[in-house]
Each structure stands twice: as structure tokens, then as C-alpha cells.
Amino acid sequence: MLETIQNFVNNVSTTTNAWLHSTQEAKTSSSALCWKNLTQYTLSEVSEHFMYNDCWLVIYDLVYNVTDFLNEHPGGEYIVMENAGRDATLAFRGSRHSKDAVDMLDKYLIGILVESERIYTPTDDELALQSDS
Numbered sequence: 001m002l003e004t005i006q007n008f009v010n011n012v013s014t015t016t017n018a019w020l021h022s023t024q025e026a027k028t029s030s031s032a033l034c035w036k037n038l039t040q041y042t043l044s045e046v047s048e049h050f051m052y053n054d055c056w057l058v059i060y061d062l063v064y065n066v067t068d069f070l071n072e073h074p075g076g077e078y079i080v081m082e083n084a085g086r087d088a089t090l091a092f093r094g095s096r097h098s099k100d101a102v103d104m105l106d107k108y109l110i111g112i113l114v115e116s117e118r119i120y121t122p123t124d125d126e127l128a129l130q131s132d133s
């Protein structure tokens with residue numbers, strides 16, 4: 001039984017890491033330069049935008065203003081509002097969004113978390129190294 005659980009955990013973790021890795025790779029290779037120019041926000045600043053008429057989310061350390069998207073969201077506006085002003089990465093991933101949905105994010109991008117509050121993104125120094133090479 002213990003072995004079955006261990007196998008399950010290993011499988012989930014391998015899949016998750018592969019997914020994260022591919023997402024990170026795609027982002028850093030295509031957007032390293034743009035990221036340097038993004039406005040930086042703290043989670044505290046993001047948390048002030050939690051209203052229907054002013055709704056920001058954090059997904060993979062990037063900050064999105066989804067106010068204009070709320071009533072267009074195919075999954076409904078309430079589920080997005082549950083994450084308003086917060087890190088919505090796990091909720092976004094948990095809903096198994098398609099690649100189209102991931103691509104749509106770009107339209108709402110307004111910034112990136114300050115370096116000390118990032119979880120998924122390389123540091124500014126690492127990004128600079130990547131864009132130099």
C-alpha cells in the first residue's frame with residue numbers, strides 16, 4: 001500500500017515538474033527581455049485589486065489585470081473572483097486550462113512580482129544572463 005502511494009506521489013511530481021519545466025522554458029526563452037521591462041508589484045499591492053471593477057491575479061509570478069475579462073471567462077466570473085488579488089497559479093493549473101487559455105493570458109499582463117516574492121521565475125540576474133547569451 002505504502003509503495004502504491006509512493007508511486008502515485010512520484011508520478012504526480014514527475015508530471016508536475018515536466019509541466020512546470022516546459023512552461024518555464026517557453027516563457028524564459030521567448031520573454032526574457034520583455035520581463036526586464038515589466039513593472040514590478042508586491043503581493044500586497046496586488047491584493048488591493050480584488051473588486052469586480054478592478055481585479056488582478058498572479059499566475060506564475062506574473063501579474064494580470066483581468067477586470068475586462070471577468071464576464072468573458074468561459075468558467076464564469078465567480079471562480080476568477082475567488083482568486084481576485086491573489087496568487088491564482090494553483091487554481092489556474094487545477095482547472096486544466098488549454099494552451100489557448102494559457103496564450104490568452106498575455107493580453108492581460110501588466111507586470112511581474114518583485115524578485116523576493118517570485119516562486120517560479122528565474123532571478124533578475126539569471127534573466128540578464130539568458131538575454132546576454
Ligand code: HEM
Pocket residue numbers: 057064066069073074075076079080083088091092095096097098099100101102104105108
Ligand atoms: C486570466 C486568467 C484566465 C484565463 C485567460 C482563463 C481562460 C479560460 C478559458 C479559455 C477557458 C475555456 C476552456 C479552455 O480553453 O481551457 C476557461 C475555462 C475555465 N476556467 Fe479559466 N481562465 C482564467 C482564470 C481562471 C481562474 C483563476 C480559474 C480558477 C479556478 C479558472 C477556472 C476555470 C474553469 C473551472 C474552467 C472550465 C469551465 C467549464 O468547465 O466549462 N480560470 N478559462
